[in-house]
Amino acid sequence: MKRTIIVLLLAITALGVCRSGLAEETSKAEQRRLFREGARLWPVYCSQCHNARPGSEFAPYQWNIIMMHMRTQANLPAKDAQAVLEYLKASR
Amino acid sequence: MRYLIAAFVVFCLIMGGGVAGAQDTSELEQIKREIRNIKADEDRERQRDEELIGQLEKKVEQLENQNHQLQQSSSKLQAQTSQQFQDLQQQISANPSPSQFARSFEDYLGTHQFTLTGGVGGDFIYDRQTATNTFALDFEPIILYRVTDWLLFEGTIEANLPAGGSAEFSMPVATAQIFLNDYMEINAGIFDQPFGDFYEDQSPFWVNRFVTAPLPYGVEALVPPTDLGVQLRGGVQWGALGQDFDYTVWVSNGPSFAPDVPQPVVGQAVNGVNTIKLNTNGQGYGARLRVYPFPLDSGFGRLELGASTLNGKWLDGNWYNAWGVDFAYLRGSLQARGEYLEMYRQMPNAHADNRQGWYVQLGYFLNQVPIPFAPEVVQDFFHRLEPLVRYSGVNQRAIVEDEVSTIPEVGFNGSPSIWTPHPREVALGLDYWIAPSIVWQNEVDLELPEAGGSIISFAGSPTPTITPRGATPNDVSFLSQLAIGF
Incomplete structure (x- = not known):
């Protein structure tokens, strides 16, 4: 009985570790996808009104704030704003 | 001990053998039995000792095993x-990676964060008709305060230097932006009028390719530049990447007209903002829709098509209705945009005050144009240039002479030829881009007003004098501006 419980606990732990690793991988893959999409959107969406400003002009935390402002200003779709934000933060 | 006893008994038997006789035989038997018993006892005891030894050996072995396991665990x-x-x-x-550092730094800063952006414009303005040449300065910092990922506060402070005095300050924008979900957002407070493209998207110094505003958004604006109220807005992708649709609907204090004249007249200037609405009990209602038909990968560039409307009662029960359509097109180094808008203002005791305005502009960035054989310095200079042209105009029935001001300011050349019922302007621009948000802009404005319309003048009288405008002389202005977006 005790052995069964131990085996079960080990199995659950192993499953948890695998799942958490998988989630991390998915998150990284999603970030990479957003970066690629942001790289395509950034020059077009920003230039619609003004020159596209490079990511190095502001700190990542500032881009968080500025992109909220720009999402309002340009009525950007939320997912596109997120992609541009990922690109700006990562392309510094 | 037992062996000693047995030996002693045998010795006694040997020593007393002759005396005992038959009696000795039985005693001998008894002794033998006792010896056997003793031997049996010895065997049992030996067996028990061996068992005990075996048990002890097992225990020692177990302890040794345990010790070995402990040693292994300890090593591990x-x-x-x-x-x-x-x-x-x-x-x-x-060293931490940039993303790790950024994440740690954001954690360190906390969720409440603020930053400062905005712009500054320093101008030199010359107008031939008024023989004015002056410098001018305007500073517009934008404070952005992020409370959470769904709440942002924005405040714009405008500081400028008017003629003959100290600085003037105003607050054209102060809003709370509440993100409800991916498709809806509430924007409440005092905001840039979301009518058309100019006020909201093109008015910052470094964003506007020209120094001045196009005529329908200048000193004879058809729509108030700012408004006080609540917006609901958002955007969504309806097709492939780049095919978007966005909307803004709002309710606000709506329009009002300059109260500097004794009675409402045609051609009266619209107020910049209706801060406290006392002119009417009605609200202003506005809507703006935009669509982007081309996918990003189509190779057709980025086209924006928009339509706007603003309606409300400007005085008691008198209606104000405005509508407009606009476009913007961007492809590579080429950018073009234009708008057409109309305004209808119901007058209490006269004919309606109808106005129309439009502009179309074109710009081409020379960064892709090759200049063979030119030195690198020349190429670098040339590739930073952007020539521009814009044509704009307004039609209205009259101008109120009491409102005319030819004092130039940042974004306005001060030409009297603009203050006519039918102004027309050709603006030629040449921008030199020092950085993506730092630009030295040069603009020549050819003011070519058309004849027609009336001049309304009160000149201290409670009733207006109306005279035909007739022909208005042309004018030329030059503006040079250093605009910095930060």
């Missing part, structure tokens, strides 16, 4: 600890 733990220690040392000695 030592190895793991050493590895973890080494890993930690490596992590400490290695």
Whole structure:
């Protein structure tokens, strides 16, 4: 009985570790996808009104704030704003 | 001990053998029995001792096994600890990646964050008709305060230097932006009028390709530049990447007209903002829709098509209705945009005050144009240039002379030829881009007003004098501006 419980606990732990690793991988893959999409959107969406400003002009935390402002200003779709934000933060 | 007793008995038997006779035989038997018993006892005791020894040996073996296991565990733990220690040392000695550092820094800053953006414009303005040449300065910082990922506060402070006095300050924008979900957002407060493209998207110094505003958004604006109220807005992708649709609907204090004249007249200037609405009980209602038909990968560029409307009662029960359509097109180094808008203002005791305005502009960035054989310095200079042209105009029935001001300011050349019922302007621009948000802009404005319309003048009288405008002389202005977006 005790052995069964131990085996079960080990199995659950192993499953948890695998799942958490998988989630991390998915998150990284999603970030990479957003970066690629942001790289395509950034020059077009920003230039619609003004020159596209490079990511190095502001700190990542500032881009968080500025992109909220720009999402309002340009009525950007939320997912596109997120992609541009990922690109700006990562392309510094 | 037992052996000693047995030996003593045997000795006694031998020594007393002759005396005992038959009686001795039985005693001998008894002694033998006792010897056997003693031997049996000895065997049992030996067996028990052997069993005990066996048990002890097993225990010793078990203890040895346990000791071995403990030694193994201890070695394993030592190895793991050493590895973890080494890993930690490596992590400490290695520099964090930019993303790790950024994440840590954001955690350090907390969720409440603010930043400062905005712009500053320093102008030189010359107008031939008024023989004015002056410098002018305008400073517009934008404070952005992010409370959470769904709440942002924005405040714009405008500081400028008017003629003959100290600085003037105003607050054209102060809003709370509440993100409800991916498709809806509430924007409440005092905001740039979301009518058309100019006020909201093109008015910052470094964003506007020209120094001045196009005529329908200048000193004879058809729509108030700012408004006080609540917006609901958002955007969504309806097709492939780049095919978007966005909307803004709002309710606000709506329009009002300049109260500097004794009675409402045609051609009266619209107020910049209706801060406290006393002119009417009605609200202003506005809507703006935009669509982007081309996918990003189509190769057709980015086209924006928009339509706007603003309606409300400007005085008691008198209606104000405005509508407009606009476009913007961007492809490579080429950018074009234009708008057409109309305004209808119901008058209490006269004919309606109808106005129309439009502009179309074109710009081409020379950064892609090759200049063979030119030195690198020349190429670099040339590739930073952007020539521009814009044509704009307004039609209205009259101009109120009491409102005319030819004092130039940042974004306005001060030409009297603009203050006519039918102004027309050709603006030629040449921008030199020092950085993506730093530009030296040069603009020549050719003011070419058309004849027609009326001049309304009160000149201290409670009733207006109306005279035909007739022909208005042309004018030329030059503006040079250093605009910095920060």
